[in-house]
Amino acid sequence: MLEIKKIGVLTGGGDCSGLNAVVRAVVLTAINKYGCKVIGFKKGYAGLYSNDSMELTVENCKDILDWGGTILKNSNKDNLFNYAYRDENGKIQHKDVSDVAVQNLKDHGIDALVVIGGDGTLTSARDFARKGVKVIGVPKTIDNDVSFADITFGFTTALGVICESVDRVRTTAFSHDRVQILEVMGRNCGWLALEGGLSGGADVILLPEIPFDVQKVAEVIKERDAKGFKDTVIVVSEGAKPKDGDVVVKKIVEDSADTIRLGGIGDQLASMLEPLLGGKEVRATNIGHTQRGGHTCQYDRSLCTKLGSMAVDALFNGESGKMVTIYNAKPQTVSLEDVLGRGATGETSKGGSNNVDPNGFVVQIARNIGISFGD
Numbered sequence: 001m002l003e004i005k006k007i008g009v010l011t012g013g014g015d016c017s018g019l020n021a022v023v024r025a026v027v028l029t030a031i032n033k034y035g036c037k038v039i040g041f042k043k044g045y046a047g048l049y050s051n052d053s054m055e056l057t058v059e060n061c062k063d064i065l066d067w068g069g070t071i072l073k074n075s076n077k078d079n080l081f082n083y084a085y086r087d088e089n090g091k092i093q094h095k096d097v098s099d100v101a102v103q104n105l106k107d108h109g110i111d112a113l114v115v116i117g118g119d120g121t122l123t124s125a126r127d128f129a130r131k132g133v134k135v136i137g138v139p140k141t142i143d144n145d146v147s148f149a150d151i152t153f154g155f156t157t158a159l160g161v162i163c164e165s166v167d168r169v170r171t172t173a174f175s176h177d178r179v180q181i182l183e184v185m186g187r188n189c190g191w192l193a194l195e196g197g198l199s200g201g202a203d204v205i206l207l208p209e210i211p212f213d214v215q216k217v218a219e220v221i222k223e224r225d226a227k228g229f230k231d232t233v234i235v236v237s238e239g240a241k242p243k244d245g246d247v248v249v250k251k252i253v254e255d256s257a258d259t260i261r262l263g264g265i266g267d268q269l270a271s272m273l274e275p276l277l278g279g280k281e282v283r284a285t286n287i288g289h290t291q292r293g294g295h296t297c298q299y300d301r302s303l304c305t306k307l308g309s310m311a312v313d314a315l316f317n318g319e320s321g322k323m324v325t326i327y328n329a330k331p332q333t334v335s336l337e338d339v340l341g342r343g344a345t346g347e348t349s350k351g352g353s354n355n356v357d358p359n360g361f362v363v364q365i366a367r368n369i370g371i372s373f374g375d
């Protein structure tokens, strides 16, 4: 077993339900099983760079199992290998400040690091491992788009929010004989929309993986009207796009590794559909960050506890440059070199992307029960 006296932990990227549950499991395992100390860095890699840290103890991690957000705070802007800063003219420049972080780890006497985050955060974890830092990643994202992972933590909590939101707009759609559109997150991956729509009982689901034809969607609504179903609920992924169009970009965050923030397809779809429906009302709701906030659901609490504890075990087993995961129902570690490659990195993952398969099982089941994908 490796000699480790102190480990560091950080939560990078956007927040996601379950981060605190992972931090708690890391701390409890490190202290109870291995008798080692844990230092938490604040705001992801930003804290590792500025040396903003706190000791994590059994006491200060008590009762955080179900809290959304993270007691360590997040930042999705601090790639220390390509650190964005503004020069004297206010222009964004980049530099490699990773050596500062390595020195900070040495100064703390930290032997190994647990990094909890999405693809950007894990890419940096891989790069720190290449520099000789002992590091294990814990994959995080509500989007469920990580390869080599059955389900990422945060996804199931977000699904609960989506399912409840579909339930809620369904009753309004019914009372007003309306079309209600619910826009959900997921970036360029449709799992949240697909599973959320399926579990909420949506009539139409629009995904990034299956470009839609707005005329087809209008036909579905008219057919439903003709059968006496005057209400239609559409769940649309923020990354969905029409066959002849593009995704709707809500915002560009210049100093973020992945600059594009999607959002607005729900409203756009409503204004495309209304003129095709002879006066029928179409309303859109974007549930946005409600999908990332609030209490962590039971499934995620348990998954996070397993992953956090596995991360510490992996470090003590001498592993590094890997992420912990439950894949094909088996707890295991996978090399970050093999996992990464989507989104901001532009490289190719050996696992491929974990996108929805348009011909796969879940889409097929949805089609079986009459859900339309607008194609």
Ligand code: F6P
Pocket: 014, 076, 118, 141, 142, 143, 185, 186, 187, 238, 261, 262, 292
């Ligand atoms: O990757 C998680 C996610 O919630 C995406 O589904 C969404 O597109 C994005 O992050 C939103 O990021 P931000 O919190 O910066 O708006």
